[in-house]
Amino acid sequence: MGLTSIKTDGDKIEIVNQLLLPHTTEFIEISTIDQAHDAIKSMKIRGAPAIASLAALAFASDLSRALKAPADFVSSPGTVRDYVEPILAHLYTARPTAVNLGAATRRLTATLDASIAAGKTGHAICADLIAEAHRVADEDVGRNKKMSQWGGDWLVNDVKQSGGTGNGLNVMTVCNTGSLATSGYGTALGLITYLHETGSLATAYYTQTTPYHQGSRLTALELQTLEIPSVMICDTMVGSLFQHHNIHAVVVGADRIAKNGDTANKIGTYNAAVIAARHQIPFIVVAPISTVDLAVADGSGIPIEQRPAIEACLVRGALYPSEGETKQAVVMITPPGLEGIYNPSFDVTPAELITAIVTEKGVATKRPGELVFDLSSVV
Numbered sequence: 058m059g060l061t062s063i064k065t066d067g068d069k070i071e072i073v074n075q076l077l078l079p080h081t082t083e084f085i086e087i088s089t090i091d092q093a094h095d096a097i098k099s100m101k102i103r104g105a106p107a108i109a110s111l112a113a114l115a116f117a118s119d120l121s122r123a124l125k126a127p128a129d130f131v132s133s134p135g136t137v138r139d140y141v142e143p144i145l146a147h148l149y150t151a152r153p154t155a156v157n158l159g160a161a162t163r164r165l166t167a168t169l170d171a172s173i174a175a176g177k178t179g180h181a182i183c184a185d186l187i188a189e190a191h192r193v194a195d196e197d198v199g200r201n202k203k204m205s206q207w208g209g210d211w212l213v214n215d216v217k218q219s220g221g222t223g224n225g226l227n228v229m230t231v232c233n234t235g236s237l238a239t240s241g242y243g244t245a246l247g248l249i250t251y252l253h254e255t256g257s258l259a260t261a262y263y264t265q266t267t268p269y270h271q272g273s274r275l276t277a278l279e280l281q282t283l284e285i286p287s288v289m290i291c292d293t294m295v296g297s298l299f300q301h302h303n304i305h306a307v308v309v310g311a312d313r314i315a316k317n318g319d320t321a322n323k324i325g326t327y328n329a330a331v332i333a334a335r336h337q338i339p340f341i342v343v344a345p346i347s348t349v350d351l352a353v354a355d356g357s358g359i360p361i362e363q364r365p366a367i368e369a370c371l372v373r374g375a376l377y378p379s380e381g382e383t384k385q386a387v388v389m390i391t392p393p394g395l396e397g398i399y400n401p402s403f404d405v406t407p408a409e410l411i412t413a414i415v416t417e418k419g420v421a422t423k424r425p426g427e428l429v430f431d432l433s434s435v436v
């Protein structure tokens with residue numbers, strides 16, 4: 058049984074505070090739009106699909122709660138629009154690179170437009186919006202299982218065709234793309250889980266993924282919980298791993314995939330792709346269709362989030378009691394007053410370095426001799 062990032066009970070939403078994992082499992086309640094926005098921005102919850110799910114659920118819960126109180130905003134379609142649009146616009150600003158968040162808010166705006174155009178009452182429009190918001194979160198697990206199976210079967214076959222091992226595959230991943238980063242099962246980590254469940258995995262390798270340590274804190278915990286044989290490496294050890302071990306594939310998630318296949322993902326993904334190409338190791342991106350942004354022609358159009366410099370200067374530890382309060386231990390790893398810190402949260406891997414892009418619809422590869430993808434078959 059995998060871990061959970063979001064729990065719901067009627068209008069009540071709780072998320073596991075990922076800033077405290079793996080030391081402490083603390084669920085925090087998200088009861089307002091501002092709390093959802095803050096949780097996403099401060100990375101208490103993170104991972105492109107999970108933040109879209111939380112935004113959609115917080116929106117549904119806000120609307121449902123507002124309807125239970127005397128609610129003037131439902132008096133007409135226009136007043137519903139005036140209430141809903143600023144909320145969606147605000148949620149959209151929480152993190153810029155992961156396009157799933159924008160896809161969710163755009164999808165809810167489309168529902169709003171369609172319900173208004175159909176001549177529905179304010180109450181009926183709100184009911185449509187709440188139902189659609191729940192669908193955004195609920196459909197994530199099913200599509201993750203589909204893409205994991207597509208990608209897993211494709212990889213096993215690809216390795217077989219190139220005369221690879223019969224003793225199971227060694228697969229490396231970056232960041233955390235499991236049930237903590239999604240509504241469940243995961244994308245790249247879902248593919249690894251699928252290989253394990255079907256007896257095709259030897260070992261999952263994963264990078265620590267500094268500075269937030271999604272690998273050493275979150276992927277480590279997920280793989281431990283799932284009892285999947287795994288080995289952690291520091292981010293600087295990817296080249297050494299490829300030189301000294303037989304790695305069959307690198308499998309990563311994505312925050313935004315441009316029309317030509319250029320892919321933004323966690324910082325360090327591009328490094329891994331360059332070294333994988335040097336070693337002719339297949340490099341596979343696994344992500345839902347909502348991560349593909351056909352409005353962006355190539356990677357140069359993807360906005361890259363810069364995180365606060367302080368996040369690159371510290372390591373978070375366990376909670377401890379202090380003068381009647383609970384605090385989180387923090388270890389500074391830089392000299393006091395250090396200036397000049399570069400901390401982009403994501404990098405872009407050019408399509409040229411990517412072997413396959415997998416969505417819930419199937420697997421896309423490049424035509425022989427082509428450097429970019431035609432993604433039309435998988436979106």
Ligand SMILES: CSC[C@@H](O)[C@@H](O)C(=O)COP(=O)(O)O
Nearest residue numbers: 103104105232234238310311323
């Ligand atoms: C299924 S999660 C896919 C991506 O969102 C993941 O690889 C990633 O880059 C997460 O970044 P994060 O900054 O932790 O939200």
